[in-house]
Amino acid sequence: MSDIFxxxxxxxxxxxxxxxATPLVYGAMGEIISERGGVLNLGIEGxxxxxxxxxxxxxxxxxxxxVAGYLWLGLAAAILAGMIMGALMGLFxxxxxxxxxxxxxxxxxxxxxxxxxxxxxxxxxxxxxxxVTPFAQIAPLGATSPAGVVLEQYLLTYIAFLxxxxxxxxxxxxxxxxxxxxxxxxxxEAADASGVSVARTRYASLVLGGALMAxxxxxxxxxxxxxxxxxxxxxxxxxxxxxxxxxxxHPVRGMWGALLFGGVFALQLRLQTLGLExxxxxxxxxxxxxxxxxxxxxxxxxxxxxxxxxxxxxx
Amino acid sequence: xxxxIEHRPSPLWLRTLIPAIAILSTFLLTSILxxxxxxxxxxxxxxxxxxxxxxxTSALEVLVKxxxxxxxxxxxxxxxxxxxxxxxxxxxxxxxxxxxxxAGLHLHGVTPWLALPIMLAAGxxxxxxxxxxxxxxxxxxxxxxxVTTLLLNxxxxxxxxxxxxxxxxxxxxxxPQSPDIAxxxxxxxxxxxxxxxxxxxxxxxxxxxxxFVMRWxxxxxxxxxxxxSATAADFAGIPVPRTLLTCALVSGGIxxxxxxxxxxxxxxxxxxxxxxxxxxxxxxxxxxxxxxAGGIALAAFFLALIDTGAQTVSRVLGVPVYLGDVIQATLLxxxxxxxxxxxxxxxxxHATSRSAEGDA
Numbered sequence: 001m002s003d004i005f006x007x008x009x010x011x012x013x014x015x016x017x018x019x020x021a022t023p024l025v026y027g028a029m030g031e032i033i034s035e036r037g038g039v040l041n042l043g044i045e046g047x048x049x050x051x052x053x054x055x056x057x058x059x060x061x062x063x064x065x066x067v068a069g070y071l072w073l074g075l076a077a078a079i080l081a082g083m084i085m086g087a088l089m090g091l092f093x094x095x096x097x098x099x100x101x102x103x104x105x106x107x108x109x110x111x112x113x114x115x116x117x118x119x120x121x122x123x124x125x126x127x128x129x130x131x132v133t134p135f136a137q138i139a140p141l142g143a144t145s146p147a148g149v150v151l152e153q154y155l156l157t158y159i160a161f162l163x164x165x166x167x168x169x170x171x172x173x174x175x176x177x178x179x180x181x182x183x184x185x186x187x188x189e190a191a192d193a194s195g196v197s198v199a200r201t202r203y204a205s206l207v208l209g210g211a212l213m214a215x216x217x218x219x220x221x222x223x224x225x226x227x228x229x230x231x232x233x234x235x236x237x238x239x240x241x242x243x244x245x246x247x248x249x250h251p252v253r254g255m256w257g258a259l260l261f262g263g264v265f266a267l268q269l270r271l272q273t274l275g276l277e278x279x280x281x282x283x284x285x286x287x288x289x290x291x292x293x294x295x296x297x298x299x300x301x302x303x304x305x306x307x308x309x310x311x312x313x314x315x
Numbered sequence: 316x317x318x319x320i321e322h323r324p325s326p327l328w329l330r331t332l333i334p335a336i337a338i339l340s341t342f343l344l345t346s347i348l349x350x351x352x353x354x355x356x357x358x359x360x361x362x363x364x365x366x367x368x369x370x371x372t373s374a375l376e377v378l379v380k381x382x383x384x385x386x387x388x389x390x391x392x393x394x395x396x397x398x399x400x401x402x403x404x405x406x407x408x409x410x411x412x413x414x415x416x417x418a419g420l421h422l423h424g425v426t427p428w429l430a431l432p433i434m435l436a437a438g439x440x441x442x443x444x445x446x447x448x449x450x451x452x453x454x455x456x457x458x459x460x461x462v463t464t465l466l467l468n469x470x471x472x473x474x475x476x477x478x479x480x481x482x483x484x485x486x487x488x489x490x491p492q493s494p495d496i497a498x499x500x501x502x503x504x505x506x507x508x509x510x511x512x513x514x515x516x517x518x519x520x521x522x523x524x525x526x527f528v529m530r531w532x533x534x535x536x537x538x539x540x541x542x543x544s545a546t547a548a549d550f551a552g553i554p555v556p557r558t559l560l561t562c563a564l565v566s567g568g569i570x571x572x573x574x575x576x577x578x579x580x581x582x583x584x585x586x587x588x589x590x591x592x593x594x595x596x597x598x599x600x601x602x603x604x605x606x607x608a609g610g611i612a613l614a615a616f617f618l619a620l621i622d623t624g625a626q627t628v629s630r631v632l633g634v635p636v637y638l639g640d641v642i643q644a645t646l647l648x649x650x651x652x653x654x655x656x657x658x659x660x661x662x663x664x665h666a667t668s669r670s671a672e673g674d675a
Binding site for chain 1: 348351352400402448452456457458459461462463465466467468469470473474476477480481595598599602635636637638639640641643644645647648651652654655
């Protein structure tokens with residue numbers, strides 16, 4: 001058991017934490033931006049799944065055609081799919097103003113169906129899992145020192161932590177769009193009265209949020225796995241929904257939440273390899289239980305955005 | 316000519332056409348996918364909704380598929396009607412299936428008159444237990460139930476996997492499936508040479524009970540009041556937390572029954588893939604059925620038809636079976652949109668008659 005405290009173990013744990021947290025950072029930022037405008041997007045799980053599929057399918061096709069930048073083009077295809085699904089959520093939550101819980105779940109079911117349909121259609125029922133050569137990791141500090149090994153990560157991980165989180169914060173708190181977004185999410189009547197288009201702002205946040213969610217999914221297929229499997233997202237979208245409440249709609253707190261979940265997930269992966277006499281499925285369930293626990297401890301009396309779940313129609 | 320949307324219900328004839336409008340738009344939208352794989356949408360439509368009902372075996376198979384959908388549909392509707400968003404029917408179904416298997420393994424030699432009620436009770440209690448933690452978190456601490464019920468679905472599925480790869484691994488085949496339950500705990504068949512089983516009657520009974528509770532009991536009234544507005548219900552002296560807790564637990568229990576029905580009626584042992592998402596489809600069923608017993612029965616039947624049809628279309632026309640999932644999800648979304656006709660009406664104004672209306 002002394003293995004747990006060894007440097008190698010710690011380095012592996014930290015490195016895996018950053019990797020596992022990456023898709024959650026994208027998903028949570030996407031959901032925070034959506035919910036700040038007042039719309040709960042339960043389409044997140046499906047949008048991540050469709051992003052993972054679209055990214056992979058496009059990359060596989062382009063790679064077979066010998067296109068060099070197939071991974072980045074695949075990522076672009078995933079982003080496009082995510083934007084479309086964000087706009088679809090907008091159609092239901094903003095334009096039609098129907099129940100956001102049910103329409104969001106409907107979008108998740110639709111995305112799941114579409115992705116599985118597309119996968120079966122393109123790749124058939126082969127026993128061999130189709131693969132693409134995924135994104136390579138980069139190691140700015142070399143791969144010899146412990147810090148260097150921890151920081152040997154995908155570029156998308158660097159972008160998540162060093163670009164997406166700060167930019168989300170900046171966007172929400174330091175730009176005109178962010179001011180409008182928060183106004184629309186807290187008090188749409190007042191925002192409308194002061195000349196802000198509630199519908200346009202909400203659509204913009206959902207489309208941007210959908211794009212980020214899809215990148216989170218595509219990270220799994222294009223970086224981590226180099227493949228697409230039906231269980232690739234496995235509830236990470238729902239974890240993001242929990243993280244957003246945990247983070248009280250703040251991007252930086254959302255990042256800490258993602259790291260916490262990433263840490264627990266990475267820890268259970270390490271514990272599995274220690275050969276404890278427990279079924280590994282119980283370890284797999286651990287991160288979900290910890291998320292519920294974190295929510296129970298930190299999710300009490302949180303102040304939801306004022307117009308959360310409320311459609312807005314000018315009278 | 317201009318089109319205006321008014322905030323009052325559409326005429327009755329249009330409102331009664333809502334299901335037809337939703338089904339027709341779903342057909343048109345999903346036809347795109349059929350055309351994409353070079354299949355005539357009308358031919359696919361024939362295999363989806365007409366072919367399954369044209370033969371005795373396949374028609375009964377639709378009722379077999381309808382059974383878990385009606386149960387999860389009522390489970391979801393029971394919660395939604397009270398304003399409790401239980402998205403955990405899938406996990407509660409797994410909990411019910413697990414408890415039914417555990418009970419069924421120990422009922423050798425017990426008369427079916429006793430064994431079947433024990434199976435049902437075990438599944439109901441397990442479903443309730445699985446729904447308990449999110450319900451308590453919601454009622455006591457105000458924690459959003461959507462996330463917690465969703466996350467527990469994954470915990471339930473991992474838990475079943477752990478059981479099947481551990482203590483319940485089949486000792487003979489070494490497959491991740493439990494040993495078979497006792498013969499006396501198996502649901503009797505209702506029709507010879509078909510898979511239609513006693514679980515179908517359970518589903519019908521649950522539908523009737525649901526109708527009765529909603530229509531004729533004080534609890535049903537309180538539940539709907541809480542569902543419409545918890546604040547107003549509280550003001551009227553209705554015990555909101557207790558009502559929500561009951562909704563959540565009964566909802567979980569009914570989802571648990573769906574698990575029992577799949578174990579005792581179809582599989583006779585626990586497997587990983589005991590449900591292909593019946594808990595989630597229950598949300599579609601409840602929405603399509605507008606939270607009413609009759610509506611849920613019809614919606615469950617129709618979705619079961621699509622499930623059965625998807626198998627046929629996949630076999631005969633080589634279209635991926637997931638077309639069924641896409642159709643069901645699309646139907647949910649088009650129904651949500653079409654239901655707006657209950658609240659709004661669309662009016663076409665002719666410029667000649669209403670020229671004084673201004674440029675609105």
